[in-house]
């Protein structure tokens with residue numbers, strides 16, 4: 350489990366992270382979205398114990414992570430810019446990982462060769478960017494990490510490989526309760542893998558949500574009345590309203606059944622509940638609390 354309490358970090362007087370708190374349960378996949386310079390990499394490096402926070406506390410499985418070698422051998426941090434020793438082949442890099450990570454699993458490493466299908470005698474620096482990313486996943490997953498902290502992890506991977514890598518991660522989450530923390534610019538990229546989503550904006554954590562709650566709580570409703578009764582609007586938590594003639598499009602918060610039965614009382618001519626994308630949910634949620642968030646997540 351990853352816990353951060355009121356964490357702040359400055360660089361040369363500039364506050365890159367301000368009072369950030371979060372809780373990531375064991376076996377959960379937590380997605381962090383934010384625009385350029387929001388503080389995502391800084392937060393990831395703090396959680397991995399690469400940086401030390403100026404204020405606040407960070408715990409992984411109840412222990413402080415900074416300068417804690419024991420905890421660090423259970424963590425994989427995959428940076429957005431990968432680094433490998435210049436002359437090393439995959440096989441040599443695997444040997445290096447084996448020395449550092451106490452749970453290195455040779456059998457898994459061999460098995461994953463079939464998935465990634467790259468010869469282990471290849472020099473890593475001779476591989477394409479996407480292939481190097483594959484090698485990073487191959488090595489990382491072979492360490493059997495308890496926690497994976499990934500910075501823009503699927504950048505450079507083709508769609509088929511993205512899917513394969515996501516499946517491998519999900520498999521480890523399901524089979525051995527690995528915890529995953531992923532940052533991305535792209536909410537859509539995270540939607541199918543994460544169970545929690547957070548948005549970081551200018552160093553502030555502005556929203557953290559359980560995805561299932563989020564999806565079951567907000568609905569898009571298309572409804573037609575001769576005139577939309579004011580009573581409904583007063584008794585419904587409307588996040589957004591758009592009227593075109595007698596048809597209204599409403600984004601409403603609440604339980605679907607309750608919303609439908611409320612509207613049906615007024616006998617609308619049309620009543621449709623339409624699916625919302627995660628992006629739409631965030632835009633409306635954030636709109637409701639006054640943030641201009643569109644640019645961050647589209």
Ligand SMILES: Nc1ncnc2c1ncn2[C@@H]1O[C@H](COP(=O)(O)OP(=O)(O)OP(=O)(O)O)[C@@H](O)[C@H]1O
Nearest residue numbers: 360361365383384385386387388389390391392534
């Ligand atoms: N080592 C550093 N020295 C000085 N400033 C830094 C350092 N690392 C980060 N910053 C600053 O902190 C802010 C947050 O940077 P960070 O890399 O965490 O953002 P990010 O959300 O990961 O951005 P991106 O999506 O562009 O990678 C930026 O303004 C950046 O310039």
